Every structure is written in structure tokens, then in C-alpha cells.
Amino acid sequence: MISRNRPRCNIERSVTRIMTMAAMLLGVAMSFPASAGEIAGLHSNTPPTIKRPLEFSFSNDLLGRGGASDDFRTQQFIVSGTIRDRWEVAVDHSILTLIDVEEPVRTDQLSATLGYRFINGRSDTTVNRVTAGLGVRSYGDFGGERMQNGFHQLVRSSVEVAAYTDLDRTDATAWMDAQRYRLLKGHSGSQDWRWGYWLRGSALWASDGQLDAAAGAYGVAGKGSVDLWLGLRQDWRSGYEEPVLAETALAEQDLAAVFGLRWGPIVFETVQQFDNDASYGQIRLVAAGFDRERKHAKQTRFAFDVNVTVPDVYLRMAGRWRAGWLNRGDPAWRRSLFVIGGYGEPQHDDDPMIYRRTVLAGAGIEWEKRLDVAGGWTSGYASLGGGWRQERIFGDKDREGEQSDTVSRGVALAEAGLRFDAGELIAGYNFRIQIGLNATIPLSSARLDMSGETFSVQKTNVGIVAGLTLGRFAD
Numbered sequence: 001m002i003s004r005n006r007p008r009c010n011i012e013r014s015v016t017r018i019m020t021m022a023a024m025l026l027g028v029a030m031s032f033p034a035s036a037g038e039i040a041g042l043h044s045n046t047p048p049t050i051k052r053p054l055e056f057s058f059s060n061d062l063l064g065r066g067g068a069s070d071d072f073r074t075q076q077f078i079v080s081g082t083i084r085d086r087w088e089v090a091v092d093h094s095i096l097t098l099i100d101v102e103e104p105v106r107t108d109q110l111s112a113t114l115g116y117r118f119i120n121g122r123s124d125t126t127v128n129r130v131t132a133g134l135g136v137r138s139y140g141d142f143g144g145e146r147m148q149n150g151f152h153q154l155v156r157s158s159v160e161v162a163a164y165t166d167l168d169r170t171d172a173t174a175w176m177d178a179q180r181y182r183l184l185k186g187h188s189g190s191q192d193w194r195w196g197y198w199l200r201g202s203a204l205w206a207s208d209g210q211l212d213a214a215a216g217a218y219g220v221a222g223k224g225s226v227d228l229w230l231g232l233r234q235d236w237r238s239g240y241e242e243p244v245l246a247e248t249a250l251a252e253q254d255l256a257a258v259f260g261l262r263w264g265p266i267v268f269e270t271v272q273q274f275d276n277d278a279s280y281g282q283i284r285l286v287a288a289g290f291d292r293e294r295k296h297a298k299q300t301r302f303a304f305d306v307n308v309t310v311p312d313v314y315l316r317m318a319g320r321w322r323a324g325w326l327n328r329g330d331p332a333w334r335r336s337l338f339v340i341g342g343y344g345e346p347q348h349d350d351d352p353m354i355y356r357r358t359v360l361a362g363a364g365i366e367w368e369k370r371l372d373v374a375g376g377w378t379s380g381y382a383s384l385g386g387g388w389r390q391e392r393i394f395g396d397k398d399r400e401g402e403q404s405d406t407v408s409r410g411v412a413l414a415e416a417g418l419r420f421d422a423g424e425l426i427a428g429y430n431f432r433i434q435i436g437l438n439a440t441i442p443l444s445s446a447r448l449d450m451s452g453e454t455f456s457v458q459k460t461n462v463g464i465v466a467g468l469t470l471g472r473f474a475d
Contacts, residue, residue: 037076037252037280039204039212039235040092041111041135041173044078044284045260046267047198047220047227048127048181049188054081054287054420056433056466059280071099072248073280074160075148079435088115088131095144097162098244104162105244108144111137113175124187125196131177137206138170139245143311146347150313153345153355159396161352167242175204181220195221198229210239210249216258225423227262233271251276265423265431285468287420287433289377300472303336307434307467314344314358314463320366333367338383340364340413345394348455353399356457360440362387362413377421381436385413389440391457393448404448409458412441419469432469437462 037059038044044057059076074097080090092111098104115133122128141164149159179200186194198220203213218231233256237249254276260269267284305318318340326335342360364385371378389411395402417436424430439462446458 037073037094037282038078038092039202039214040076040094040109041090041113041137041204042175042177042202043080043088043090044282045200045216045233045258045269046284046286047229047260047262048129048179050227050262050267050286051288052080052082052286053289054433055079055284056287057282057284059282071097072251075144075151086117086120088117088133089113090135093142093144095148096244096248097148097160098247099160099162101243104160105165106145106160106162107139107165107167107242107244108142109137109139110142111135111173113173115175115177124189125183127179127181129177129179133175135173135175136170137173140164140168145350145352146311147313149352149355150311150344150346153396154313154315159347159352161397165242165244167245169208171210172207173204175202177202183220191224193221193223195219198231206239208239210237212237212249218258218260222262225262225264227260229258229260231258232256233258285422285433287377287422289421290423290430298473303469303471305434305467305469307465309344309438309463309465312344312346312461312463314342314346314360316340316342316360316465316467326365333369336366336368338364338366338385340385340387348393353395353397354455355394355396357392357394359390360387360411362411364413368419379419379432380417381419382416383414387411387413389442389458391446391448393450393455393457395450399451402451404450404455407446407448407457409442409444409446411443412439414439414441415465417465424473428473430471430473432471433466434469435464435466438465 044055046052046055057078073094075095077093078090082088090113094109096109097106113133113135115131117129117131119128119130152159181198183194183196186192198218201215203211205211213236214233216231216233218229220227220229222228235253237253240246240249254273256271256273258269258271260267265286267286270281272279301322303320305320307316308314309316318338320336320338322334322336340362344358345355348354348356362385364383366381366383368379368381370376371380388408390406390408392406393404415436415438417434419432419434422431422433439460441460442458444458445456448455448457
């Protein structure tokens with residue numbers, strides 16, 4: 001009896017570990033506000049010895065000092081990468097708010113840049129790199145209010161009511177980034193201790209007259225897949241006139257102490273300012289493929305997904321099982337059965353005082369195929385299914401305490417996207433970064449009444465989904 005139960009116990013313990021790790025990563029990374037962040041349009045502050053063909057960076061204040069204020073660059077999400085070891089690309093979405101004033105205001109900032117490494121010298125002990133490029137930076141309503149308040153509802157934090165400014169423009173940008181990394185003991189691939197220094201200076205100019213710059217000097221150390229850096233960083237901002245932009249720039253311009261830790265594909269960094277309150281932290285996920293030993297290793301049939309959708313914020317978890325009877329003949333597209341559950345309280349339309357409490361459950365089939373691009377560390381996937389969704393309207397802020405009845409509908413589920421091999425978390429366990437588009441399509445619409453008002457619910461929802469796929473290498 002004991003031997004028969006042992007496999008089931010092992011699976012249960014594995015699922016528990018996976019769920020704990022996934023909830024920790026996404027909860028910390030995406031649910032807390034920041035007070036500042038990186039220069040919008042530039043890569044995050046990751047040492048140049050770490051290969052990062054694809055990197056996701058989430059700014060938050062949990063790794064900073066935190067605080068009661070939710071002003072300035074309150075959330076920042078950066079997707080960046082390198083192409084053929086010479087080209088750099090970055091897309092940045094930032095939410096800027098000015099709440100602690102008589103008339104709170106907000107704007108969103110969306111940046112995209114492309115650069116080329118004119119100097120790209122690299123050896124086992126030294127990296128000398130100079131990159132320059134062009135880009136665009138836009139201001140306006142890019143879903144920031146819905147995202148911010150949706151995340152706040154998930155963690156039971158207060159929502160922020162602030163009107164968007166009239167700011168609606170796009171500026172051209174030009175930028176440059178220079179880095180020198182030098183190991184004085186050991187080399188980058190060493191399994192023994194290594195140490196040295198790292199210098200970085202960067203600047204970005206916008207056509208409307210803004211100039212953002214930063215310079216840092218760090219001591220570095222590491223062993224195996226662990227890297228540490230500790231040093232000072234000075235930021236400068238100039239040319240900003242609109243109040244929400246000017247106050248954000250003033251908060252970000254300071255001297256700060258920086259501590260960073262890289263553990264395999266996960267990077268933590270905290271930036272602690274000396275004179276301002278805009279300290280912040282970042283969690284970054286780096287996808288660079290599995291190592292040579294694990295690159296072609298088989299995966300177990302079970303996997304677990306945890307992800308978040310935006311701009312309507314939902315936390316979703318799914319379990320997948322690659323059934324043998326669905327994959328007879330070794331098909332090119334591997335097929336898995338999945339079950340999914342989701343929860344969220346997204347903002348209803350454009351009213352920051354009205355929200356939809358939503359519960360989702362469903363099941364279906366997923367198809368996944370390894371793509372023969374970028375070294376084979378990318379997979380495409382698509383899924384179809386059906387399920388059930390329940391919704392309730394409720395109020396917050398001035399309408400706190402008001403709520404409607406609930407209404408349920410059958411829904412069709414569809415999703416498609418990409419998964420990128422990231423690395424091994426602990427012995428035998430690995431994760432991949434997932435990004436795509438999903439749609440929840442109710443079979444019929446509905447209406448709910450709250451305090452004499454009627455609200456249309458059970459609408460089709462389409463969103464961007466980002467998260468982790470956790471699995472285990474087969475023994």
C-alpha cells in the first residue's frame with residue numbers, strides 16, 4: 001500500500017511546490033506599485049555577462065521601501081531582447097500618477113526603441129559594449145488605470161481615482177548606452193567564485209526636449225549561475241513641464257544604492273534612494289533556453305500554468321496533461337488536456353468606482369509545437385475550450401458597499417501565443433515564460449441592476465496574457 005501511494009504523494013508535493021513558486025513570482029512581480037523605475041525605452045540594469053535574448057522586467061515597491069504614497073512611476077513593465085547579438089529592442093509600458101494633490105491626475109507612457117551595438121567586445125573576463133539607437137515615446141490613455149486598479153483589487157489595496165490629463169503626443173527619441181564589465185578573478189563560466197567591477201552610463205533624449213540619464217558603478221561577484229552586484233547609481237532628469245511628468249522626474253533624480261541578485265533565469269534588484277522616497281525594486285525573468293544538458297531533455301506529461309491578463313486583470317491557473325491517447329503517432333503538434341480556473345475584479349468600463357467580480361472555470365485541448373527558430377528554445381501554442389463564468393457588479397470608493405446579484409453564463413475559451421524556455425529553478429524543475437492573446441466569449445450577454453442602475457455584463461473579453469509555465473524534466 002505504501003509503494004502504491006508514493007507516486008501520488010510525490011505528484012501532490014510537486015504541484016504544491018509549483019503553485020507556491022508561481023504564486024510568489026507573479027504576486028510579488030505584478031501586484032505591487034512602484035514609485036520609480038528605469039529610463040523608459042532602455043534595457044533594465046542587468047549585467048552584460050548574462051545572456052538575455054528575451055527579458056521581462058516588472059517594477060514594484062515591495063523590494064524598495066514601499067510606503068503609503070502611490071505616486072510617480074507607479075507600475076512599469078519592460079519587454080526587451082537581443083537579435084543576433086548586435087541588435088537590441090525594448091518595449092516599455094509605464095503608469096504615471098500624481099495622487100497626493102488636490103486634483104489627482106495620471107497619464108500612461110508607452111515607449112519602443114531599437115538599437116545597434118557598435119562596440120561589442122567580449123571575452124571570458126571582459127565585456128566592452130556601446131549601443132546607440134532610435135525610438136518613440138508616447139503619452140496618453142493606454143489602459144493604465146484599468147491595469148492599476150485591477151491589480152489593486154486582486155491584493156485588496158485601495159483603488160486610485162485620478163483623471164487622465166490632456167497630454168496626448170508622441171516624441172521621437174535617440175539614446176546611447178555604454179558598459180564595461182571586468183572580472184579581476186575568475187571568468188564568466190567559472191563554477192568557482194569570481195569578482196570584479198561593472199560600469200554603466202546611459203542617456204535618452206526626446207524630441208520635445210527631455211533628457212534622461214543614469215550612471216552606475218558596481219562591484220560584482222558570482223559563482224556558477226549566481227551573480228551579485230552592489231554599488232551606486234545616479235539618475236538625472238530634465239525638460240519635463242507637465243505636473244505629473246515633472247513630479248515623476250523630480251522623484252527619480254537622485255543618488256541611490258543598488259543591490260542585485262541573479263539566480264539562474266531570475267533576477268532581483270532593489271534601488272534605494274538616499275534623499276527621495278522613490279525607491280523601487282524589480283523582478284526580471286530571463287529566457288535564454290535550457291542549458292546543453294537539458295536542452296533536449298524530455299518533459300513529464302504534467303505542467304502547470306499561472307498567468308495574468310491585462311488590461312482587464314485576471315489571475316488564472318491551469319493544469320495540463322499530455323495524454324498518450326491524444327498523441328498517437330508522435331504528431332508535430334503535441335496535444336494536452338487542460339483545466340483552468342480564474343478570478344479577477346477588473347474595472348467596469350471607464351468608471352474607477354465600478355468593478356466586476358469574476359470567477360471562471362473551464363477545460364479544453366491545447367496544441368503545442370517546438371519552433372525551429374532561435375536555437376529551438378521557443379514553442380507556439382493554441383488552445384480551445386469551454387467553461388462557465390460568473391459575474392457580479394460592485395462599487396468602491398464613493399460607492400463602496402453597493403453590489404448586484406450574480407449572473408452566470410457558459411463561455412467559449414480561446415488562446416494562442418508563444419512559450420520561451422527560461423531555465424531550471426531547482427533540481428528537476430523548470431519554467432518557461434508565456435505570452436499571448438486570449439479570448440473569453442460568453443454564449444449570451446446579460447444585464448445586472450445595482451442601486452437603480454443597469455449594467456451590461458457577460459461581454460467578450462480579449463486580453464494580453466503573460467505568465468509562467470512550470471514543469472519538470474523526466475527522470
